[in-house]
Amino acid sequence: MSVMVLLGSIELGIIYAIMALGVFVSFRTLNMPDLSVDGSFVLGAAVSAVMSLNGHPFLGLGIAFIAGCGAGSITALLHTKLKIQPLLAGILTMLALYSLNLKVMSGRANIPLINKATVFKPFEGIILGGYDYSKLLFSLAVLTLLLLLLFLFLKTRLGFVLRATGDNDQMVRALGVNTDLVILVGLALSNGLVAVAGALIAQSQSFVDVGMGIGMVVIGLASVIIGEVVFGVSSLMRRLIAVILGSILYRLIIAFALEIGMPPTDLKLVSAVIVALAMSMPILKKRFL
Numbered sequence: 001m002s003v004m005v006l007l008g009s010i011e012l013g014i015i016y017a018i019m020a021l022g023v024f025v026s027f028r029t030l031n032m033p034d035l036s037v038d039g040s041f042v043l044g045a046a047v048s049a050v051m052s053l054n055g056h057p058f059l060g061l062g063i064a065f066i067a068g069c070g071a072g073s074i075t076a077l078l079h080t081k082l083k084i085q086p087l088l089a090g091i092l093t094m095l096a097l098y099s100l101n102l103k104v105m106s107g108r109a110n111i112p113l114i115n116k117a118t119v120f121k122p123f124e125g126i127i128l129g130g131y132d133y134s135k136l137l138f139s140l141a142v143l144t145l146l147l148l149l150l151f152l153f154l155k156t157r158l159g160f161v162l163r164a165t166g167d168n169d170q171m172v173r174a175l176g177v178n179t180d181l182v183i184l185v186g187l188a189l190s191n192g193l194v195a196v197a198g199a200l201i202a203q204s205q206s207f208v209d210v211g212m213g214i215g216m217v218v219i220g221l222a223s224v225i226i227g228e229v230v231f232g233v234s235s236l237m238r239r240l241i242a243v244i245l246g247s248i249l250y251r252l253i254i255a256f257a258l259e260i261g262m263p264p265t266d267l268k269l270v271s272a273v274i275v276a277l278a279m280s281m282p283i284l285k286k287r288f289l
Contacts, residue, residue: 003131004131005255005259006252006255007131007133007136008255009248009251009252009254009255010136010248010251010252011135011136011139011204012201012251013247013248013249013250013251013252014136014139014140014143014244014247014248015139015143015197015200015201015204016197016201016219016220016223016247016250016251017143017223017243017244017247017248018142018143018146018193018194018196018197018200019037019041019193019194019197019198019216019219019220019223019247020219020220020223020224020227020243020244020246020247021146021147021150021193021240021243021244022037022189022190022191022192022193022194022197022220023037023190023194023217023220023221023223023224024220024224024239024240024243025150025186025189025190025193026186026187026190026191027220027221027224028166028224028239029154029162029163029166029186030162030165030166030183030186030187030190031166031167032079032086032166032183032186032187033086033087033090034072034075034086034090034187034190034191034217035087035090035091035094035217036071036072036074036075036089036090036091036093036094036097036187036191037090037094037190037191037194037213037216037217037220038094038213038214038215038216038217039071039093039094039095039096039097039098039100039101039213040068040071040072040097040191040194040195040198040213041194041195041197041198041201041212041213041216042097042098042101042198042208042209042210042211042212042213043064043067043068043071043097043100043101043104043195043198044064044065044067044068044194044195044196044197044198044199044202045064045198045199045201045202045208045212045213046101046104046105046111046198046202046208046210047060047063047064047067047104047195047199048060048061048063048064048198048199048200048202048203048208049105049111049113049202049203049207049208050104050105050111051063051064052113052116052117052118052202052203053111053113053116055117057117057118057119057121057203058119060119060199060203061119061142061196061199061200064195064196064198064199065192065193065195065196065199066192067195068188068191068192068193068194068195068196068198069188069189069191069192069195070188071093071097071191071195072184072187072188072189072190072191072192073184073187073188074093074096075089075090075092075093075187075191076089076180076183076184076186076187076188077184078092078093079183080179080180080183080184081180098210101210102210105208105210109209109210109211110207110208110209110210111207111208112206112207113202113203113206113207113208114206114207116206118203118204118206119138119200119203120134120135120138120203120204123135123137123138135204139200139204142196142200143244146193146196147240147241147244150189150193150240151236151237151240153189154236155236158182158185161177161182162182162185162186165177165179165182165183165186166186194216194220198212198213215268215271218268218271218272218275219250219271221275222246222250222271222274222275222278223243223246223247223250224243224246225246225275225278225279226246226249226250226274226278227239227241227242227243227244227245227246227247227249228242228243228246229278229281230242230245230246230249231245231246250274253270253274254267254270254271257270
């Protein structure tokens with residue numbers, strides 16, 4: 001594997017790790033399957049692209065986060081107020097976001113950002129050993145900031161309630177806590193992080209496509225599961241770091257699959273196999289080890 005491919009995989013792994021942290025909040029912390037991730041990812045990318053076209057790429061990241069929080073809030077309200085199952089609520093939000101994303105993109109299926117200002121533009125020129133590290137270093141800085149903020153939030157009283165709601169919501173309700181509000185906060189935060197990842201991907205790859213979110217929930221879930229299986233879950237910070245390392249490892253696996261000649265059309269199949277193997281790892285260990 002060449003150095004360029006390796007650096008590119010790590011860069012993508014770092015950006016997708018932000019999405020994986022969002023998936024971690026919904027799937028692991030709240031224990032809720034949220035399929036609106038696919039739509040929230042594109043929503044963040046679309047908002048970011050439009051803001052970049054208007055010369056405000058950094059503001060685009062912030063607005064993408066707010067837009068993602070709005071999408072997650074809709075899923076939460078469908079579940080908590082209308083009593084729609086979480087899985088179906090996420091699907092409904094994802095379907096609605098497809099049309100909304102097209103409206104954000106002014107009816108276009110894709111928007112190129114070639115020669116447009118992006119968040120990486122001010123950092124171009126950070127070249128070491130003949131390679132441009134600007135995207136990798138900026139993405140790493142954003143990821144580190146979000147990791148610390150998420151860790152500190154989960155250590156607050158609201159964060160503890162959020163984690164307790166995922167473990168046993170009936171007990172939390174018995175203590176007089178409004179679990180509907182907790183779920184809303186959790187899903188809003190989850191989709192906000194996913195939207196930020198979409199925003200960074202759009203600006204990194206200099207385009208946004210309305211179909212680029214297909215399978216994002218699988219990628220996020222694969223990163224979470226791989227991280228937990230390979231790197232352990234002994235503490236909260238270790239779990240969060242494991243999710244990040246799992247995302248990077250997942251991108252490296254995909255890059256290796258491409259390097260050995262696997263067609264790009266088979267990558268979704270590879271993703272499904274990776275998730276299945278990671279989830280079944282405890283059973284496989286008991287039977288064969």
